[in-house]
Amino acid sequence: MRASSQFPVLSSQSMPFKYMAGEDVRKGDHVRFHGELGRVEFVAESSVDDPETAWYVKEFGGGVMILEPKVSGRAFLHETDTDEDLILISRADEALPEQLSQSGPNTEN
DSSP states (O other), X not given: OOOOOSSOOOOOOOSOOBOTTSOBOOTTOEEEETTEEEEEEEEEOTTSOOTTTHHHHHHHSOEEEEEETTTTEEEEXXXXXXXXXXXXXXXXXXXXXXXXXXXXXXXXO
């Protein structure tokens, strides 16, 4: 028998991860995370047999990896529907709105 992990398994995620507004979280989504633009790098769910995300399912019951290079780097969230700092901007297959993709600070007042 394997020794228990240092992280508790919270619950096995059998339903899709969702944003607070109710949309499903999908790989590649463009998001705003703590006010910064980011992207959903992957979604780890028990219903998907993916060797690259299996460890996250085993250790945490699933979750979502957010890539936000400006401040946070990578952040793993095991709950998304209660995170008010994670907002869907556009889907991976949709163009990111031009005003959101500009990287300089807004100097106009």
